[in-house]
Amino acid sequence: MKAELEQFLAYFQAINRHLRSAAFDQNQQPITRVQWLLMRQLHRRGGMTIGQLAEHLDVRPSTMSQMLDRLEKSGYVARKPDAQDARVKVINLTETGSEMIRKTEVTWMEALSEPFGHLGEDEREMFVRLMKKLSDHLPKKGDA
Amino acid sequence: MKAELEQFLAYFQAINRHLRSAAFDQNQQPITRVQWLLMRQLHRRGGMTIGQLAEHLDVRPSTMSQMLDRLEKSGYVARKPDAQDARVKVINLTETGSEMIRKTEVTWMEALSEPFGHLGEDEREMFVRLMKKLSDHLPKKGDA
DNA sequence: TATATTGTATAGCTAACCTAAATAAAATGG
DNA sequence: CCATTTTATTTAGGTTAGCTATACAATATA
Numbered sequence: 001m002k003a004e005l006e007q008f009l010a011y012f013q014a015i016n017r018h019l020r021s022a023a024f025d026q027n028q029q030p031i032t033r034v035q036w037l038l039m040r041q042l043h044r045r046g047g048m049t050i051g052q053l054a055e056h057l058d059v060r061p062s063t064m065s066q067m068l069d070r071l072e073k074s075g076y077v078a079r080k081p082d083a084q085d086a087r088v089k090v091i092n093l094t095e096t097g098s099e100m101i102r103k104t105e106v107t108w109m110e111a112l113s114e115p116f117g118h119l120g121e122d123e124r125e126m127f128v129r130l131m132k133k134l135s136d137h138l139p140k141k142g143d144a
Numbered sequence: 145m146k147a148e149l150e151q152f153l154a155y156f157q158a159i160n161r162h163l164r165s166a167a168f169d170q171n172q173q174p175i176t177r178v179q180w181l182l183m184r185q186l187h188r189r190g191g192m193t194i195g196q197l198a199e200h201l202d203v204r205p206s207t208m209s210q211m212l213d214r215l216e217k218s219g220y221v222a223r224k225p226d227a228q229d230a231r232v233k234v235i236n237l238t239e240t241g242s243e244m245i246r247k248t249e250v251t252w253m254e255a256l257s258e259p260f261g262h263l264g265e266d267e268r269e270m271f272v273r274l275m276k277k278l279s280d281h282l283p284k285k286g287d288a
Numbered sequence: 289t290a291t292a293t294t295g296t297a298t299a300g301c302t303a304a305c306c307t308a309a310a311t312a313a314a315a316t317g318g
Numbered sequence: 319c320c321a322t323t324t325t326a327t328t329t330a331g332g333t334t335a336g337c338t339a340t341a342c343a344a345t346a347t348a
Contacts, residue, residue, distance in 0.1 A: 004268050005253050005260055011275035016160060018282045032304065033177050050326060063306055065327055070304075079326095087314045087325040109149050115281035116149055123274060124148050130263065130271045131155035137259035138162045176335065194295060207337055209296055214335075223295095231294040231345045 015112075022111035023104050035071060039093065042077060043101050046092040049082070053091060076100060159256075166255035167248050179215060183237065186221060187245050190236040193226070197235060220244060 024030070031039070034057065041056060042048065048056070054064035068091060071077045076097035082088035093101070119127065168174070175183070178201065185200060186192065192200070198208035212235060215221045220241035226232035237245070263271065 001260070001268065002253070004272050005256060007272050008260070008275055009249065009252055009256070011272070011279040012159070014279045014282060015156070015275075019156075034305080051324090059305085060307065061326060062308080062328085067305080069327095085315070085325080087312095089326070105153065108153055109146070112149060112153070112278075114283075115278050116145070116152070118281045119274065119277060123277075124145065126270065127274045127278075128148050128151050128155070130267060130274070131152055131159075133263060133267075134256075134259050134271075135155040135158045137262045138158060139258075178336075195293090203336080204338065205295060206297085206339080211336075213296095229294080229346070233295065 019108050019111055022107050026103070026107045029074070031074075031076075035067070038067065038071065039076060039097060039101060042091060042093050043098070047090050049088050049090060051088075071097075163252050163255055167251050170247070170251045173218070175218075175220075178211070182211065182215065183220060183241060183245060186235060186237050187242070191234050193232050193234060195232075215241075 038053065038057065041053070050061055050064050050068065053068075054061045057064065059067075068077060068079065072079065075094060077091055078094050079089040079091060082090050116124065182197065182201065185197070194205055194208050194212065197212075198205045201208065203211075212221060212223065216223065219238060221235055222238050223233040223235060226234050260268065
């Protein structure tokens, strides 16, 4: 099983490298690793507060405020005052921000489309099934 | 097929996130995205010159020289004068550098070991076979 | 020997990221 | 209502990576 995992990871890396390279070529305005992390987080779960985001990335609120300044200036995120608590600001991706992520995902799809086409119908089906099974068994974030 | 690819990418991302998170927790001395790129490149193909590396990352030689200064200071790479041409310096990972990459790969394996164990023997075999088939059909770097 | 190549040192710039401390504004608990 | 706490921001200040151009030294090549 160890040998299989080793091979699996090697192929995984190759695919990953290919995806990153494609995304890199497409991105006119590159963002940093942390900024990408932040945007993905907001994509998965919008409406988080500054404090929550700061805790999530393990930085001080003042740091997070400035990170959001930069992303806001780039037009990717927006602050919105919270309805319940006027001290709190709620962060969401803007249309531009969502579009950026969506575009990257499209680029990824295009980058894999041709290679994926070399698989047969039932191979593709099986492949997705196995990926799902592996994903489903990843430990959840609230783990030990 | 588009729907399958979409699902595939979603699962791929989930696994990727998991791997990165595990590696992040393990890494005491985090390096930047570009530094990681450089080290992976040297891992795949050691003995490149400064000029080659500069061209590979699309930066000026003076920039590359400084990037290598930093990695050298961290103990990850070493410059070695070329035997044929005394102007040229050849770059390789040090033992520490290789060890760092190896450790990360071990961390990845550990992070997937449990989830991978939920697959049956023939599922794993099939999975690796499909990953290989997909990888093999990725366009090579000298493509259109 | 004149010219080209390879890498480096230097000076100087931008940008991201990070913190602590002071502040403003709003909520909350007596 | 008032004291305290909470939330986010501003400010001042520091570190680091990454990038360039220019000048230079060492070496190779024609």
